[in-house]
Amino acid sequence: MVEEVMTFLKCEPGHTYVDATLGGGGHASEILKRSGPDGMLIGMEWDEEALSEARKTLLSFGDRVKLFRENFVHLPDLMKPESADGILLDLGLSSIQLEKGERGFSFRGEGPLDMRMDQRMDGSAADLVNNLSLEELESILSQYGEERWAKRIVRAIVQEREREPIRTTEALRKIVHRAIPRRFQSRRIDPATRTFQALRIRVNEELENLQKILETGWKILKKGGRMCVISFHSLEDRMVKETFRALEKQGKMVILTKKPVTPSEEEQKRNPRSRSAKLRCAERI
Ligand SMILES: C[S@@+](CC[C@H](N)C(=O)[O-])C[C@H]1O[C@@H](n2cnc3c(N)ncnc32)[C@H](O)[C@@H]1O
The missing domain is CATH 1.10.150.170 (Putative methyltransferase TM0872, insert domain)
Known part of the structure; x- marks a missing residue:
């Protein structure tokens, strides 16, 4: 859902964006293209293999990119309050993790029963x-x-x-x-x-991590900055929906997606794994 995410993030030159789930760097590179010539990208990824892939993908953007091998729950420690214009969380697995049998995520093909995204855990x-x-x-x-x-x-x-x-x-x-x-x-x-x-x-304590970043991540957004979350199963989507609602009630964020945005039929055909994706977005006020 690259186009949909870019529309919500409104990438602009000179602005600062966070991709908290870099994966191979697909979304990140699109953010950098659209926020050129001087937009900044802070990237987080806790999987060494995915991070080194992202490093290669983003090499040409030079010092517009800062990458951290970190759990995204530490984002508020890395950035000052009200310093970012947008945050993207694209949850789930990257294709690098899914396709490598030895990471143990997939039941297609034999591998050790591992499933740790961060190999240090x-x-x-x-x-x-x-x-x-x-x-x-x-x-x-x-x-x-x-x-x-x-x-x-x-x-x-x-x-x-x-x-x-x-x-x-x-x-x-x-x-x-x-x-x-x-x-x-x-x-x-x-x-x-x-x-x-x-x-x-x-x-990977995925739900605990998601809850933490939803509850604290908005603080690093400038007023008018946006948080976009793509989730892949109902437990995550419910958590995003409910936490955004709570933040709206507290007067911190306003929800921009009354209903989640889903991939177009064409994207679902092209990439069957996108079928369960749901995008929600909220803006800091
Ligand atoms: C679906 S992929 C992201 C794909 C990426 N948007 C792209 O365009 O290539 C999700 C990535 O988030 C990472 N991830 C998941 N939870 C994380 C966490 N708590 N901290 C940092 N990275 C995390 C995973 O390791 C995985 O590589």
Whole structure:
């Protein structure tokens, strides 16, 4: 949703923008093009591989770019209050993370059960799956994956890990497939999708991080500065909607998207992964 984001961010020369989820730097480079010749971009990304990709993409913009390998929750420590004209949060995974089997995010292709976006963190998905109690795992799958078969899946996980530790994405995928009754398995969506989503959210503390940045990020915006958030599942979107509403009630922000903006049909066809994307935007007052 590059065009939609750019419309909301109103990129202008001389202004300062934050891309708090750089990924490969696609959105960032568009912001820099449109805010040339002297607009500034502060980029944050906690994944070393994605950051080095972004570094290459943004090289030609020289000293208009400042990049930080940081969790975006630290944004208010990096920037002064009322110093930015726009903030972009494009949540979810970058294609670099999804496509590399060894990062362990995808059930397509074999890889270690890792799922850490920031490789400096402790606690991979394998650590959770092999060590958490049955109750804790069930709560992760129900809460973060909204998985109706959480109980069955977790029982199967616990049975399997008693035999031998679950180490790979493929091993986990097979366990989930066996645990969900066949007649309830969709042919379109892999039955392991919700389990993988739930573990990834927990490993990276995605919802806690999102809540923190939504509650504090607006402070670094100038009056009239905007925050755009693209989310990829209902838990995130609900959090964005509710926090924006609370900030509006407190007189700090005004919501610009009464309903979330979704990708055009053409974009959905071109990039099927964009199908679940929802963009919300609010302006500091
Ligand atoms: C969907 S991708 C962004 C893609 C990017 N907009 C582009 O155009 O290439 C999301 C990125 O945000 C990063 N990310 C997620 N949570 C983060 C956090 N708390 N702090 C910093 N980076 C984060 C991920 O590592 C991932 O690379």
